[in-house]
Amino acid sequence: MAAPVHVPDLTGLALLVAIARTGNLGTAAHELGLSVQAATARVRSVEQLVGTPVLERGRRGRRSSRLTPRGVLLVEWAGPVLDAAHDLDAAVATLRPPDDGTDAVVLAAGPTAAESLLPGWLVELRDGPGGRITLLDTADPAAAVRDGDAVVGIVETGGPLDGLHATTVASDTLVLVVPPGHPLAGGPGIDGAGLAGTPLVSRRPEAGSRPVLDAALRDAAGDSPVAAPIRELAADAAVRAAVRGGDGPAVLPRMVVAADIATGLLLEVPVHGVELTREFRAVWQQGTSPQGTARDLLRIATGGRIR
Incomplete structure (x- = not known):
């Protein structure tokens, strides 16, 4: 699949959405941490990529803060893209070590669970109780939990799991x-x-x-x-x-x-x-009761069965 060649960058799309919401290029630029000059350059870049004006021109050809009909259409189309990027940002954050001094709950998961299940859970966690999750990508999440390297693990293997509580999540x-x-x-x-x-x-x-x-x-x-x-x-x-x-x-x-x-x-x-x-199960050490963000994550993963 070839890379798209007519799609503006995320900042350009976010700028247009902000202009549509605020009705003012300067205000929208300020919200995104851009100067008016930089925002104008972003608009120009968007127009070059899509091949059509997205902001109306006023007297002397100067751009106004009013979207053209095609600019409005582009904003509507950009909404799902920006939502997906925002959700991706929540998932990518689990790959980064904590850098703000806050504690993060370590979740051990194999590639399949991380790819298929984790993004949705993280979005719900972000939009709900909040909290930081760090992903430990491992072929043996159960061992990581037993060894104390992770608080919660997501396993795909069937059969008993010695020393662990387990509950089906998907x-x-x-x-x-x-x-x-x-x-x-x-x-x-x-x-x-x-x-x-x-x-x-x-x-x-x-x-x-x-x-x-x-x-x-x-x-x-x-x-x-x-x-x-x-x-x-x-x-x-x-x-x-x-x-x-x-x-x-x-x-x-x-x-x-x-x-x-x-x-x-x-x-x-x-x-x-x-x-x-195939079945996915969440596991944690026997004799323990996950608290805080770990408990919130399990509640999301189990559809509220863990309380």
Whole structure:
């Protein structure tokens, strides 16, 4: 997927939204910590990128603080982009060590939980009780909690977890997706053995949902070999893009591809006779009761079941 070439930077979009709200270029510039001259330059840059004026011109051609009809339209379109960037900022903050002297609760999670679940929880935490979370990215969150390196962990493994309290916070199903026009699209589906023999675009070994998929394919294949992947990529977003580009089918978490399926960019192929469900559990040390931000995070993750 090529990088967008007509999208203004976030500051330029935020400036337009502020102008729409305040009705004044100078006031909007002040809110964003810009001089009027810098704000005017940002507006000029936006207009060059989109190819149309976004602020009306007054006498002598000077920009006013009134949005043109197309400027209004751009502001409306920019809203979801700025909301998404604001939410991303909350997630990225967990990657940074605390630098303001405040204590942060350490959350241990593997890549899948961090990618799929953590952003939504962090936004709800930010917009609700507040608090700082630092992410410990590890393949064994349970061990990190047992060792005291993290207060809360999110695990994907089934079975008992010695020395830990555990509660289910989410479950998801892996689905086989193909682009429109693929030979599997619109058909009756495929069984487990057939899926095991189908080359897929996949995550790298041990990354994301790949371990769950590999275990299911080995069970379905029996004594037959499992087909080697067409490509192995670093992130679900890259796998989705490869499938949309026609590189091949993929098995991905439904929560990752739901929007693509809803819009028809990807099509789901029924899979029969193989279990592709995974469960996420929050864990913390036995004999302890998480407090403060840790408790708030667990309350969000469990939908209020932890109180």
